[in-house]
Amino acid sequence: MPTNLPAEARHKWAEVSATRNPREKLRLMQEFLSLVPKHKGTAKLCAQVKRQMAILRREIEEKKRKKAGRGGPKFFIEKEGAAQLVILGPTKVGRSSLLGSLTNAKVEISDYPFTTREPVPGMMPYKDVQFQIIEAPALVEGAADGEGLGLQVLALARNADGLILMVDLKNQPVKQLQLILNELEKARIILQKPKAQVFIERKHMGFGLRIIVVGKLVDCTLKDVENLLRSYKVANALVKIHGEATLDDIEDAIFESAAYRPAIVLANKADIVKAKDELERLESVVAGKIKVIPISCKTRLNLDKLGEEFFKMLEIIRVYTKEPSDKQPSPKPFVLKKGATVRDLAKCIHSDFVRRFSFAKIWSDRLPFSPRKVGLDFKLEDGDIVEIHAK
Numbered sequence: 001m002p003t004n005l006p007a008e009a010r011h012k013w014a015e016v017s018a019t020r021n022p023r024e025k026l027r028l029m030q031e032f033l034s035l036v037p038k039h040k041g042t043a044k045l046c047a048q049v050k051r052q053m054a055i056l057r058r059e060i061e062e063k064k065r066k067k068a069g070r071g072g073p074k075f076f077i078e079k080e081g082a083a084q085l086v087i088l089g090p091t092k093v094g095r096s097s098l099l100g101s102l103t104n105a106k107v108e109i110s111d112y113p114f115t116t117r118e119p120v121p122g123m124m125p126y127k128d129v130q131f132q133i134i135e136a137p138a139l140v141e142g143a144a145d146g147e148g149l150g151l152q153v154l155a156l157a158r159n160a161d162g163l164i165l166m167v168d169l170k171n172q173p174v175k176q177l178q179l180i181l182n183e184l185e186k187a188r189i190i191l192q193k194p195k196a197q198v199f200i201e202r203k204h205m206g207f208g209l210r211i212i213v214v215g216k217l218v219d220c221t222l223k224d225v226e227n228l229l230r231s232y233k234v235a236n237a238l239v240k241i242h243g244e245a246t247l248d249d250i251e252d253a254i255f256e257s258a259a260y261r262p263a264i265v266l267a268n269k270a271d272i273v274k275a276k277d278e279l280e281r282l283e284s285v286v287a288g289k290i291k292v293i294p295i296s297c298k299t300r301l302n303l304d305k306l307g308e309e310f311f312k313m314l315e316i317i318r319v320y321t322k323e324p325s326d327k328q329p330s331p332k333p334f335v336l337k338k339g340a341t342v343r344d345l346a347k348c349i350h351s352d353f354v355r356r357f358s359f360a361k362i363w364s365d366r367l368p369f370s371p372r373k374v375g376l377d378f379k380l381e382d383g384d385i386v387e388i389h390a391k
């Protein structure tokens with residue numbers, strides 16, 4: 001991106017980040033924009049901020065409507081289960097049919113377009129976990145510019161852990177997918193795992209700046225990163241840098257602009273006559289960049305495989321904990337990101353557990369012998385049983 005923003009603009013963004021009140025945030029964003037010099041390097045950033053402002057305006061409107069007792073659709077859905085997956089797609093591709101086939105949600109299926117007008121959640125069991133699947137209202141062209149319910153649908157996608165991009169083989173699936181990909185791109189939701197992932201967790205005053213580099217920095221030093229963060233007044237934060245990150249990646253993270261979400265394409269209505277040709281065309285356009293699975297909600301083709309596909313796509317693992325005094329581990333696993341360590345697990349169990357940690361015992365078939373005594377940095381895998389001993 002390199003934005004080379006003036007100091008006033010950077011400081012203004014610090015104020016934006018620190019504000020929770022939507023109206024105040026909106027006002028500060030407007031001021032921020034007026035401080036940004038307009039050139040090629042800042043065009044993307046300005047567009048992104050304007051989009052964030054449009055979402056805020058909708059949120060404010062929605063709240064007003066609710067206060068006035070006029071209800072209106074509820075768009076934010078609290079996460080439940082191991083992961084939240086949003087079904088995105090144009091109208092009539094079969095989003096409701098899929099949700100109804102995978103979960104026990106009450107759905108309205110019809111041959112008329114735009115039947116679903118607000119997000120509908122359902123829980124899908126897979127092994128000993130559950131995925132929360134949400135049908136988003138149909139995505140239309142211009143969604144990222146505020147067309148229809150577009151902004152809310154894209155905000156829903158941004159908030160999810162993974163995306164199900166749904167097209168149907170009956171009605172120009174290549175065009176349908178292009179529409180979805182275009183709108184996601186405009187909303188800066190990316191589907192390919194980026195080379196770098198930067199997480200900035202704002203912390204309380206006095207915490208200071210703690211930067212953890214898991215991968216490596218490209219063309220910059222730790223000092224450069226620190227200076228950049230300080231120029232945006234990010235002074236109390238835990239910053240985790242994964243992969244190969246440039247200063248631009250870090251600036252992107254400050255603006256929370258690009259969000260990576262893993263995705264899968266489901267090509268529905270594989271039961272129709274010309275499905276095979278359409279599928280081939282679709283696959284050649286996607287060219288292996290995203291996994292494409294033909295399904296049919298009508299004949300249930302491949303529906304039973306989806307749990308495993310979602311699990312793989314999300315890159316999660318299940319870890320079972322055991323009390324030292326118990327013989328059996330708890331039947332309900334903790335769900336963690338692939339690559340998680342005993343430390344991550346301990347944090348999930350109790351905020352104080354890391355400080356009081358003494359050692360852990362691991363049981364797993366992949367180890368030459370079990371249990372094995374390990375420390376906080378031990379990397380966990382799917383199916384591990386862990387017993388933590390505290391001081």
Ligand SMILES: Nc1nc2c(ncn2[C@@H]2O[C@H](COP(=O)(O)OP(=O)(O)OP(=O)(O)O)[C@@H](O)[C@H]2O)c(=O)[nH]1
Nearest residue numbers: 091092093094095096097109110114115116297298
């Ligand atoms: N042939 C065939 N038709 C299907 C399949 N799945 C859904 N349909 C039909 O496609 C139409 C639309 O299905 P819905 O599930 O309502 O689609 P939607 O994407 O939720 O549509 P909106 O919410 O209205 O945007 C209905 O007539 C379904 O019966 C399938 O696998 N095969």
Ligand SMILES: [Mg+2]
Nearest residue numbers: 095096115116
């Ligand atoms: Mg529907």
